Amino acid sequence: MSATVPVSVRVSLLTVGACRERAWLADGSRTFAYRTFPALVVRLLHPRLGVILFDTGYGAALSAATSPAARIYRRVLPFNLAPEQEIDRQLGADDAKPAAVLLSHFHPDHIGGLRALPGVPIICSGDGLARLRSLGPIGRLRNAFLPELLPEDFDARASAIEDRPPVELGAEWSPFTEARDLLGDGSLLAVALPGHALGQYGLICRLAGGRDLFLVADAAWLRSNFADLALPAWPARRLLGDPRALIATLRRLHALAARRPDLLIVPSHCAEPQRAFTAGRHGD
Numbered sequence: 001m002s003a004t005v006p007v008s009v010r011v012s013l014l015t016v017g018a019c020r021e022r023a024w025l026a027d028g029s030r031t032f033a034y035r036t037f038p039a040l041v042v043r044l045l046h047p048r049l050g051v052i053l054f055d056t057g058y059g060a061a062l063s064a065a066t067s068p069a070a071r072i073y074r075r076v077l078p079f080n081l082a083p084e085q086e087i088d089r090q091l092g093a094d095d096a097k098p099a100a101v102l103l104s105h106f107h108p109d110h111i112g113g114l115r116a117l118p119g120v121p122i123i124c125s126g127d128g129l130a131r132l133r134s135l136g137p138i139g140r141l142r143n144a145f146l147p148e149l150l151p152e153d154f155d156a157r158a159s160a161i162e163d164r165p166p167v168e169l170g171a172e173w174s175p176f177t178e179a180r181d182l183l184g185d186g187s188l189l190a191v192a193l194p195g196h197a198l199g200q201y202g203l204i205c206r207l208a209g210g211r212d213l214f215l216v217a218d219a220a221w222l223r224s225n226f227a228d229l230a231l232p233a234w235p236a237r238r239l240l241g242d243p244r245a246l247i248a249t250l251r252r253l254h255a256l257a258a259r260r261p262d263l264l265i266v267p268s269h270c271a272e273p274q275r276a277f278t279a280g281r282h283g284d
């Protein structure tokens with residue numbers, strides 16, 4: 001990491017649609033009550049580059065997609081997305097064209113808004129995308145990969161996280177040991193979080209004042225997945241790409257959270273840490 005003055009980012013959290021599903025699926029809890037799972041988009045303000053987005057949430061393209069796979073996805077995981085919630089509507093006039101959008105992984109609730117961000121450079125897992133594209137129709141459906149959500153010029157705009165310089169993480173991030181320095185200044189570090197989906201990365205953000213924030217995408221659906229090791233119920237685990245890797249990643253997050261109770265770890269669909277973000281004034 002850079003030996004000069006650390007570069008920090010300012011962060012704000014946006015909700016771009018939500019789905020409702022039984023809590024039991026997400027954490028194996030004994031209640032069969034429904035719970036709302038907001039779709040998180042993180043707006044990162046970098047001092048040199050301007051606005052960088054972490055994911056895009058749901059989008060009109062997902063609502064309108066007509067492929068059989070898209071219809072199945074919407075039936076299994078129905079979602080709500082008010083027009084004013086769409087990512088392009090939520091960005092202010094100054095943000096109309098972000099400097100980049102970083103994709104944590106390729107599930108529809110994370111890439112659904114890509115088509116609403118024309119021309120914006122994309123940073124994503126090249127390895128994960130190559131593996132998804134190598135799958136047949138059944139494999140794509142099983143991995144909830146809907147290629148029609150990717151803009152036609154996706155490849156021309158995309159660059160691979162794996163091509164960014166690797167950095168060793170300090171002991172404070174153990175048991176995570178390595179990351180990719182996305183901007184070359186230590187402000188945004190992508191950390192591989194295997195298990196939930198092919199090519200999933202989380203993001204360590206250096207905030208002003210020396211605090212860190214760890215966005216873990218869908219490595220956990222709920223905070224209880226890693227805080228209490230309350231695992232998703234078996235249907236959800238079976239649907240996932242690699243349940244063994246998912247549990248290993250959760251155990252690593254559990255160890256990190258136990259050692260650093262002050263570190264805010266934010267999954268993409270859990271409202272609780274997002275409220276803690278606001279209460280702790282992490283966006284200041």
Ligand SMILES: [Zn+2]
Nearest residue numbers: 107196197218
């Ligand atoms: Zn996902």
